[in-house]
Every structure is written in structure tokens, then in C-alpha cells.
Amino acid sequence: MYYVKSEKRSMTICKKCFLRDLAEEDQKDLKKYLAAIKPNDRAPEALYEERLSVCRECDKLNEATCEACGCYVEFRAYARDSHCPKKKW
Ligand code: SF4
Structure with missing residues (x-):
């Protein structure tokens, strides 16, 4: 488990969360x-x-962030014309 600091408090987030x-x-x-x-x-x-299911299994996913582009994967996957920087989706 990893810890991510927020302005209000600390919250726990896992590598694949x-x-x-x-x-x-x-x-x-x-x-x-x-x-x-x-x-x-x-x-x-x-x-x-479907995009998020690919991200969930990807070794670039780290604490909700894609290590290949630095984006939160949920934001990146939500945009219709977006794409995976590693061409996985
Ligand atoms: S956007 Fe692509 S490279 Fe990034 S975590 Fe998802 S599948 Fe992996």
C-alpha cells in the first residue's frame, strides 16, 4: 500500500487502484x-x-496514474478521442 497526501488528510491508495x-x-x-x-x-x-480494464492490468498503472504519460487514467480514458500512449487502447 502507498499513501497519497491530500490537502485535507492522508488517504490510502494501492498501486493498481x-x-x-x-x-x-x-x-x-x-x-x-x-x-x-x-x-x-x-x-x-x-x-x-474497456479502456480501464486494460489499464488495470497494465504495468504502467501506478496509484491511478499512467507512468507513460502522467495522466490519471480515468481522465484519459474518459475522453472519446483519447488514446493510450503505449497503444494498448
Ligand atoms: S493508458 Fe496505456 S500505458 Fe497508461 S496505464 Fe493505461 S494501458 Fe497502460
């Missing part, structure tokens, strides 16, 4: 940033989940 795996109160930033992507620019739900 996504932000959505955190407690509900720790997901506010995730929900805010996903909501900022216009509906027409969002990946369909099935595609989003």
Missing part, C-alpha cells in the same frame, strides 16, 4: 474533472470501461 476505488469523499476531484468534459467529447460507457 483507480481514483474511483477511493472512499466517496475522496472522489470529489475525479467527479468534478469528468463532469468538465462535454457530453459529446466523452467515450461511451462501454468503451470507457
Whole structure:
């Protein structure tokens, strides 16, 4: 387990965790940033989940972040026209 500091408190996150795996109160930033992507620019739900399932198994996933690009994978996968920097999706 690893520890990520937030402004308010420390929270525990594992190497293979996504932000959505955190407690509900720790997901506010995730929900805010996903909501900022216009509906027409969002990946369909099935595609989003398919992308995240690939990320979950990837050795570049580290504490919700892609080590290849530095993005939170949930944000990267949510954008319709996005792509994996390692061409896995
Ligand atoms: S975006 Fe690509 S390289 Fe990054 S964690 Fe996901 S599958 Fe791996």
C-alpha cells in the first residue's frame, strides 16, 4: 500500500487502484474533472470501461496514474478521442 497526501488528510491508495476505488469523499476531484468534459467529447460507457480494464492490468498503472504519460487514467480514458500512449487502447 502507498499513501497519497491530500490537502485535507492522508488517504490510502494501492498501486493498481483507480481514483474511483477511493472512499466517496475522496472522489470529489475525479467527479468534478469528468463532469468538465462535454457530453459529446466523452467515450461511451462501454468503451470507457474497456479502456480501464486494460489499464488495470497494465504495468504502467501506478496509484491511478499512467507512468507513460502522467495522466490519471480515468481522465484519459474518459475522453472519446483519447488514446493510450503505449497503444494498448
Ligand atoms: S493508458 Fe496505456 S500505458 Fe497508461 S496505464 Fe493505461 S494501458 Fe497502460
